[in-house]
Structure formats: structure tokens, C-alpha cells
Amino acid sequence: MNEQLSETGSSKNGPGWFRRNGIKTVIVLASLAAVTAVVMMPKRSRDTMPAEAPPVNVTVMTVTAEPEFVDTFDLPAVVEPNLVVTVSAEVAGRVERIPSKKGSLVQVGDLLIQLNEDLLRPEFEGAEAQYKHDQTEYERVANLVKEKVRPSRDLDNATTQLADSKARLAEVRARLERARIVAPGAGLLNDLFVEEGEYVQAGTPLAELVDIGKVKVVVDVPERDIACFAVGQKTKIFAGAKDQKEPPVGDITFISRLADPRTRSTRMEISLDNGKGLFLSGQIVTARLTRRVLRDVVFVPLLAVIPMEEGKTVYVVNSTEAQRREVELGLIRGDRVQVTRGLSPGDRLIIAGHYFVAPGQKVNVVEENK
16 A cells, blocks of 8 residues: 555656646746737727828820811722723724834824725725716706706606715725724823734724823722712822822712622722823822811820720819719720710820829829820
8 A cells, every 4th residue: 555655646746747737837828928918909099090092193184175187097099090992993904004102192083003095995986986976967867857858756866876875985985094093082002912014804903092191099998988988079199108298189980889799898989180190000009088077076195095894984183183084985096096975175184193093082293284
């Protein structure tokens, strides 16, 4: 019994017992100290107001309205000659002479090609002699009928014969004249299809004549814009740089009633004087078309507009605070956009710093553009 008690007492007072109970005591004391520190911390006053946000530096511009804005756009166009005529032979014959040279300018009635007249001239002379004979016979019979020496039916026969010979003479004369192939209009002799000595039949193409005094500028206008144009409107044509000082001005002379089903565009022709020879057939030019003329148009920098989930907004300065405005947009021209609703002339629009403001926030105008 005494031995057991001795063993039990020695175990409670040994090193292991102190180690186990000492650690527990330290943990309890540390927890009490932490709780005490939290309780003793000063409480935040519920009445303390949050610090006011500092003003945002912004740049503003005064909104103005343009009294008149011409809504134009540029489209590529192709120059075509005003008239291309293929001159063909009207009678058969051998090409005897070609006095006009390819590439030369000709006027109405200038000789282009001379066909041989050896077969046509004798025929003409015979028809002319027959006509003179029949005319003399008609006059003789008319006098005899008048004197009642011959019956009136002889005069009828003489009249018919004279009419036949007259028609025959006109036909042969026309064929003889058509041996001279002349220019039907003024223009450039663009090509010759025959050589001297070549025999041609009636209908054989001989030459190509191009009218370059006027040209047609052909442009394909998109379907959405074609309704803005009408015959007679003026259009500027740029043959070189788009900033040329005095571009020629032409008139819209034709608008097709059928749109191209593949491109959904409509052919439009602009007639242009080409007396100075500035334009060549097939040349690519630029047509500046006027869609409409707008009055009192408000344009603002495109970067001043903030896209939202629904619609677009801008910020204006009202006294010293930022105010948000919902706007509706129209035309875009370069880095500017038209505002059709939401802004008025005189508004002070924030154009820099607007992404850092909110409605009602104080702002500091560091720069103002008029």
C-alpha cells in the first residue's frame, strides 16, 4: 500500500506533470490577454462621415452648332466616252485612200476613207442622162397634150417615167456619195480597221470614232444612298488628288431604274465637259457626291462619347459638378460625331477626364476649348 502511494505522489510532482499543465496555462493566459486587448480598443464613432472625393481634373469644350453642313461622300468612278461610233461601209468597193490618221481629231464631214468610184460613177452618169431625157420628153408630151394633139394618158405615162428616172438617179447618187466615208460627228479617230487596197462589202466596219469633247463618269451608288440623287444635280470629279483646288463639276444625266442584283448598287452617269482633255476613257476618278445639306448641326469629338449597355452618354459641367446626359448620334466624320439629341449649343462638354467622373461629382476645369 505504502509503495503504491509513493509511486502515485511521485508522478504528480514529476517533470512530466509540470510540462503538461504549464502549456495549458500559457494558452489560457494568452487568450485572456487577446480578448482584453480587443475590448480595450477604441470604438469607431458611428457619426463619422466618409471623406469627400477630391475634384477630378477635366478638359471641357463649349458646344457650338454649324449653320450649314454639306453631307458628302466619295466613291470611285470610271470615265467613259460620251459617244463611241463604229463607222461602216454602206456600199461595196475597194479602199482607195485613207486621208485621216489614227489618233487624229476630226470634225463633222471630214473624209475618213475614200472608196473606188470606177463602177459607181458610170452608173451615176447613165442615170443622170436618163433623167434628163425623161424630163425633156415629159415637157414635150405636156405641150402636145395641152394643144390636144396627144391624149392625156401619154402625159400620165411620161410623168411616171420621169418619176422613175428621178428616183433611180437619187439612188445612184446616194451610192456614189457613200463611197466617201465621212465623220458623222466630231471626235477622235480612235481606230482604223482596214488598209488601202482592201476590198470591203456593205456593212464592213471601217473605223471607230470616239467623242472626247464630253465624257461620262460612271459611278455605282449603294442602294441606301441612291434615293438622295436626281438628274440635274451637280457633282465634283477629282481626277488626281482629292484636295485639288478647282475640281471639274458635272451634271447627273442618268440614273438607272434597275439595281445590280449582285452588288445592290445603281449605275449613275455624270456628264462632264472635257475640252481640256483632262480625262481619258477608262480612267479611275473620284466622284464627290452630295447626299444632303443639314442645318444647325452639332458635332463633338467622338472620344467624348461613352458607350453604355443601352445607348450613349456624355458628361457636361454644370457649375462645378459633372452631369450625365444621354445622347443620340448621327453622322460620323473622321474623329467627330453628330449629336442629334441630348446636347445644345452653349453646353460645356467634358472631352478629357470624363471616364473618371460620376453624376454630381465635383470637377476642376484645367483647360477649356472654345
